[in-house]
Amino acid sequence: MASPPFSYAVVKDAKVLMVGAGGIGCELLKTLALSGFPDIHIIDMDTIEVSNLNRQFLFRQSHVGQSKAKVARDAVLKFRPHIDITPYHANVKDPEFNVDFFKQFNVVLNGLDNLDARRHVNRLCLAANVPLVESGTTGFLGQVTVHVKGRTECYECQPKPAPKTYPVCTITSTPSKFVHCVVWAKDLLFAKLFGDKNQDNDLNVRSSDGASSSENVDDVFERRKDEDIDQYGRKIFDHVFGYNIELALSNEETWKNRNRPKPIYSKDVLSDELAQQNGNLEKNCACDDELSVSAMTSLGMKNPQDIWSLRENSKIFLEALRIFFTKREKEVGNLGFDKDDQLAVEFVTAAANIRAASFGIPLHSLFEAKGIAGNIVHAVATTNAVIAGLIVIEAIKVLQNDIESCRMTYCLEHPSRNMLLMPVEPFEPNKSCYVCSETPLSLEINTNRSKLKDLVEKIVKAKLGMNIPLIMCASNLLYEAGDVEDDMIAIYEANLEKVLAELPSPVTGGTMLTVEDMQQEFVCNINIKHREEFDEEKEPDEMVLLGWIQPVSAAENKDKSVDNGGSTTSDAVVTAVESEKDDEITIVSTLKKRKLPDEIDISSAPADVKHQKQLEVIDDEDDLVMLDGDLDSFKKRRLS
Numbered sequence: 001m002a003s004p005p006f007s008y009a010v011v012k013d014a015k016v017l018m019v020g021a022g023g024i025g026c027e028l029l030k031t032l033a034l035s036g037f038p039d040i041h042i043i044d045m046d047t048i049e050v051s052n053l054n055r056q057f058l059f060r061q062s063h064v065g066q067s068k069a070k071v072a073r074d075a076v077l078k079f080r081p082h083i084d085i086t087p088y089h090a091n092v093k094d095p096e097f098n099v100d101f102f103k104q105f106n107v108v109l110n111g112l113d114n115l116d117a118r119r120h121v122n123r124l125c126l127a128a129n130v131p132l133v134e135s136g137t138t139g140f141l142g143q144v145t146v147h148v149k150g151r152t153e154c155y156e157c158q159p160k161p162a163p164k165t166y167p168v169c170t171i172t173s174t175p176s177k178f179v180h181c182v183v184w185a186k187d188l189l190f191a192k193l194f195g196d197k198n199q200d201n202d203l204n205v206r207s208s209d210g211a212s213s214s215e216n217v218d219d220v221f222e223r224r225k226d227e228d229i230d231q232y233g234r235k236i237f238d239h240v241f242g243y244n245i246e247l248a249l250s251n252e253e254t255w256k257n258r259n260r261p262k263p264i265y266s267k268d269v270l271s272d273e274l275a276q277q278n279g280n281l282e283k284n285c286a287c288d289d290e291l292s293v294s295a296m297t298s299l300g301m302k303n304p305q306d307i308w309s310l311r312e313n314s315k316i317f318l319e320a321l322r323i324f325f326t327k328r329e330k331e332v333g334n335l336g337f338d339k340d341d342q343l344a345v346e347f348v349t350a351a352a353n354i355r356a357a358s359f360g361i362p363l364h365s366l367f368e369a370k371g372i373a374g375n376i377v378h379a380v381a382t383t384n385a386v387i388a389g390l391i392v393i394e395a396i397k398v399l400q401n402d403i404e405s406c407r408m409t410y411c412l413e414h415p416s417r418n419m420l421l422m423p424v425e426p427f428e429p430n431k432s433c434y435v436c437s438e439t440p441l442s443l444e445i446n447t448n449r450s451k452l453k454d455l456v457e458k459i460v461k462a463k464l465g466m467n468i469p470l471i472m473c474a475s476n477l478l479y480e481a482g483d484v485e486d487d488m489i490a491i492y493e494a495n496l497e498k499v500l501a502e503l504p505s506p507v508t509g510g511t512m513l514t515v516e517d518m519q520q521e522f523v524c525n526i527n528i529k530h531r532e533e534f535d536e537e538k539e540p541d542e543m544v545l546l547g548w549i550q551p552v553s554a555a556e557n558k559d560k561s562v563d564n565g566g567s568t569t570s571d572a573v574v575t576a577v578e579s580e581k582d583d584e585i586t587i588v589s590t591l592k593k594r595k596l597p598d599e600i601d602i603s604s605a606p607a608d609v610k611h612q613k614q615l616e617v618i619d620d621e622d623d624l625v626m627l628d629g630d631l632d633s634f635k636k637r638r639l640s
């Protein structure tokens, strides 16, 4: 079908909102300005960092520390002085950016890097009825999608795979890849030593028969008053890399079909006097900046791309631990892993490598370990530029109200059918999407036993992702959360416990609850039905939400699992799930688009069918595969 010719009028009259002035945003603002857009508003909450300069070309060294939105505006005005650019150095979730604010724009363009903000913008665009062009990049991969209320899928019509998770036992007992060791070092050991002591931690789960001495284990991690720090470090070292491994080895069953790990004790790797020689810290730490304190510097090691020997890793491990307990003592107990915290990265690299050595897994450099721990895929400027160009092309189609011609476009790393850019017709809205559809969700619940509090925590907050929910049953307010004053919080909690302990009686007869999210302008109707019989294994909460699509990874990993960390810089994972090696990518999108046939009732089975098909492919993580075809004829195809 021929699209209407490009009309400059739609551009000339358009008022657009850009959210995000980072890698994609800089390219986008430049392309919008050069394409003749006269009125552009930009929201970005961040300031410029040195690490942005290699690709966020509107920024220079002298801008470091300044607002991205404002500097981007000034930079573009230098070559397009006559356009209006309004910057907001703010979080798009701030209340000032409400439905009325969104209504003033003809189209909203996202250049964000996280799911939460994307969802928020999606919901506001739906509430304000403004089309959204959404985008993301991860290295060479990227995508641009178009979301128009009632005509295409909204951003949340399909579940988004959450960051990859691993079964706990792989992490605690049977690692087979370096990433497993990194997750162990970061989420278990680092958290145990430097994080919140009250948090549950699976570090002590070693083998099925090794639980007996769990009390002693806690003592080991507790540093005794006046305990010499080097001695303490060695004690931890010997416990986690020596004793725990010996204990795990005692369970013969585990090792029948696996390589047996080797216990490592500090005395075997480091001679005794080394502990004293270790470090040169005083000399290097005249600086006040805590994050710049480094075990590598202290030990005279410079190159983050070197792969350290077992001995070097052991020295870094002890030195980093020593620095945390001496120079950063105040933070111990509150630390969370941060990829920009040099000392934390050094500690995690060293711990992961020592564990890897024990399990016969190849060691890695700090640079590589940091990438894995921070879930970092290095950004590619060209991908951002291509994606920004595509955003503008789609925005113009949207402004021309030519939704038929809109395409979701996937930028691939390797050509497929000789193409690097794969256009896909947008999907129709998912009729069972709780965000954009009017159809109420249905909750089957044991109303005799379940409490409203559970419903709020398990369904409203955890599943539907509402931040500050307000629940109404007809015109009665049942639950409210939000910025309550401090002294009110206690009263409020007591009230909630008391007054709302049981689900209110009208619900038991089958009642529609209306749930609003005050922060995200989001309304969702839940029809509650009473059901007494629940399968305890499959439905342990005695609650089943129908019409809601589970995020991929939640269903994939029913076992208790450990998150491998932060989010990627983009959302390209929507279609491409990264596997552990850079060159292994699993594509789960159906790149050849199909409109959902009308006869299929997607409110029930097909969404699940589609979902399961995706899982099949995600499991096959070692190949580059692509799903091709429509809902009932998914085929896996290997790309060569």
Ligand SMILES: Nc1ncnc2c1ncn2[C@@H]1O[C@H](COP(=O)(O)OP(=O)(O)OP(=O)(O)O)[C@@H](O)[C@H]1O
Binding pocket: 019, 020, 021, 022, 023, 024, 025, 043, 044, 045, 046, 051, 052, 068, 090, 091, 092, 093, 111, 112, 113, 114, 117, 379, 569, 570
């Ligand atoms: N809730 C939000 N409100 C406003 N801006 C946001 C929000 N969430 C993310 N952003 C902005 O979106 C931009 C995303 O850009 P990009 O993906 O290039 O990330 P970056 O932080 O600039 O770089 P990197 O994460 O790769 O170091 C950032 O500038 C960030 O400040």
Ligand SMILES: [Zn+2]
Binding pocket: 153, 154, 155, 156, 157, 158, 429, 430, 433, 434, 435, 436, 437
């Ligand atoms: Zn939707």
